[in-house]
Amino acid sequence: MSIRIHDTLTRETQEFVPLEPGKVSMYLCGPTVYDDCHVGHLMGPVVFDTIARWFRARGYAVRLVVNITDIDDKIIHKAQATGQLWNEVSEHYTAQYLQFMRDLGVESITDHPHCTHYVDEMVRFIGELIDAGRAYQAADGVYYRVSLQPGYGKLSGRKLEDTQSGARIEAQAGLENPADFVLWKNAKPGEPAWPSPFGPGRPGWHIECSVMASELMGPVFDIHGGGDDLKFPHHENEIAQSEAHGDAFAKIWMHHGLVQFSGRKIGKSDARMKDPEFSKQFNARYLLDTYGAPAVRFFLVRSPYRRPVDFEPSALDAARTGLVRLYRLLGDLMQDTTALDPAEVLSRPVGAELQALRSEFASSMDEDFNTGEAVAALFRMATLANGQSGTDREQTLRLLRDLGRILGLFQPGDLERVEKAGLAEDSELAGLVESVLGARAQARQDKNWARADALRDALTEAGIAVLDGASGTQFERIPGVEGDPVGILRRALE
Numbered sequence: 001m002s003i004r005i006h007d008t009l010t011r012e013t014q015e016f017v018p019l020e021p022g023k024v025s026m027y028l029c030g031p032t033v034y035d036d037c038h039v040g041h042l043m044g045p046v047v048f049d050t051i052a053r054w055f056r057a058r059g060y061a062v063r064l065v066v067n068i069t070d071i072d073d074k075i076i077h078k079a080q081a082t083g084q085l086w087n088e089v090s091e092h093y094t095a096q097y098l099q100f101m102r103d104l105g106v107e108s109i110t111d112h113p114h115c116t117h118y119v120d121e122m123v124r125f126i127g128e129l130i131d132a133g134r135a136y137q138a139a140d141g142v143y144y145r146v147s148l149q150p151g152y153g154k155l156s157g158r159k160l161e162d163t164q165s166g167a168r169i170e171a172q173a174g175l176e177n178p179a180d181f182v183l184w185k186n187a188k189p190g191e192p193a194w195p196s197p198f199g200p201g202r203p204g205w206h207i208e209c210s211v212m213a214s215e216l217m218g219p220v221f222d223i224h225g226g227g228d229d230l231k232f233p234h235h236e237n238e239i240a241q242s243e244a245h246g247d248a249f250a251k252i253w254m255h256h257g258l259v260q261f262s263g264r265k266i267g268k269s270d271a272r273m274k275d276p277e278f279s280k281q282f283n284a285r286y287l288l289d290t291y292g293a294p295a296v297r298f299f300l301v302r303s304p305y306r307r308p309v310d311f312e313p314s315a316l317d318a319a320r321t322g323l324v325r326l327y328r329l330l331g332d333l334m335q336d337t338t339a340l341d342p343a344e345v346l347s348r349p350v351g352a353e354l355q356a357l358r359s360e361f362a363s364s365m366d367e368d369f370n371t372g373e374a375v376a377a378l379f380r381m382a383t384l385a386n387g388q389s390g391t392d393r394e395q396t397l398r399l400l401r402d403l404g405r406i407l408g409l410f411q412p413g414d415l416e417r418v419e420k421a422g423l424a425e426d427s428e429l430a431g432l433v434e435s436v437l438g439a440r441a442q443a444r445q446d447k448n449w450a451r452a453d454a455l456r457d458a459l460t461e462a463g464i465a466v467l468d469g470a471s472g473t474q475f476e477r478i479p480g481v482e483g484d485p486v487g488i489l490r491r492a493l494e
Helices: 039-057 073-082 086-103 115-131 205-217 228-244 276-282 284-291 293-301 313-335 342-347 352-366 371-386 390-406 414-420 427-445 449-461 485-493
Strands: 004-007 012-015 023-028 061-066 109-111 135-138 141-144 181-186 201-203 220-227 249-256 259-261 464-469 472-477
Touching: 004 249, 023 039, 023 205, 039 061, 039 086, 039 220, 039 249, 039 259, 039 284, 039 293, 039 342, 039 390, 061 205, 073 086, 086 284, 115 135, 115 141, 115 181, 115 201, 115 205, 115 228, 141 228, 181 205, 181 228, 201 205, 205 220, 205 228, 205 249, 220 228, 228 249, 276 284, 284 293, 284 313, 293 313, 293 371, 293 414, 313 371, 313 390, 313 414, 342 390, 352 371, 352 390, 371 390, 427 449, 427 464, 427 485, 449 464, 449 485
Parallel strands: 023 061, 023 220, 061 109, 220 249
Antiparallel strands: 004 012, 135 141, 141 181, 181 201, 464 472
């Protein structure tokens, strides 16, 4: 029943031994809040929320810290471009981000420290690095002496001689080494600034995570997480400055895969991102409105966290379709709001075949949180249930639902949220669908079967599948249907 984790630093998978028995401390790099959230802002929280949920299922108390970078060059530039105050920008996009977390069922985050709330602690930390000779003051701020850091590059595998600053600043004249990175930025005219012994300014990007992690969880904690793109320079520099400060910092480093599209890595510098029609596919609001937050969460957890995630639309459509099939199978069990007891779910008496599938699910999660294999076990339970009846079927479906809920799936109301996804962008279409469904319900009540069938056919032609069941009439979008759905439904109501 022990959990094994792949450590990016050692490049080995090892048994997890917490610093404090029965407790897990985790830090995840959060967003810089200067613009609309994109899929990259969703991946880490969903992945590590799922990991935290499994730790809790295994009896651990979890502290999950996810920072918010609410002061940064990008925030200042956004404010200058829009005429807003910098804190108005950060507050707006912080609120947007937190709402997306609620939509996605990310419930395990215990702390959301803001960079601006810890500036005094960062100033003190930087001063101690200067006193130790590990940092120095240059013309435009304070920099870390990378040349004095033993083993610099051990996380990313880069050699010091091959590295450059690579962070959120351009290389500056007067640095002792081009790889030295900024800890404190001197204020420019019109920019926000905080007082410090090295002059008014603001903290650099890397220093905030070292300080907030140590302030909230101590000089050493269990797990530090983030995307593969943060290994260098961000996480490498966190390690350097924390070790120089005398902190052991993170015992284990975990990194999730990055975003792909049709097998190709997608980054901000990708030329395709200049096309608004292409880039919108990675916008968080677009994804949640088009597929539904429960389907996006399912899509992100259905593969092992270390693999890249391909956001090609057909992959999202397939994930949504598979999830809805599970919803249909579970039926009214989806609406049960009884509080989940993971220990009971993992130990309740079940038959031998079902026990084997539950063990497969648990073993997959214990082995580096392999949600891909765990979800596959859920689908095998669905296949088993399809061949059962009576109490055996009910027992299988209840276990399927409850194991899925450990991963944050199959929550009450999820089916309705996914059904309505795709209509949110077009309020007229959404209203027409509701009107046609209402007219069809009335026709069925009046036993006007021809009218009811004609309305159902119109919905199908418009790309809306109608499913009548014991729990009522439900609907879902049919992927890939082209045409004029608004015109079709208007004519059907005439």
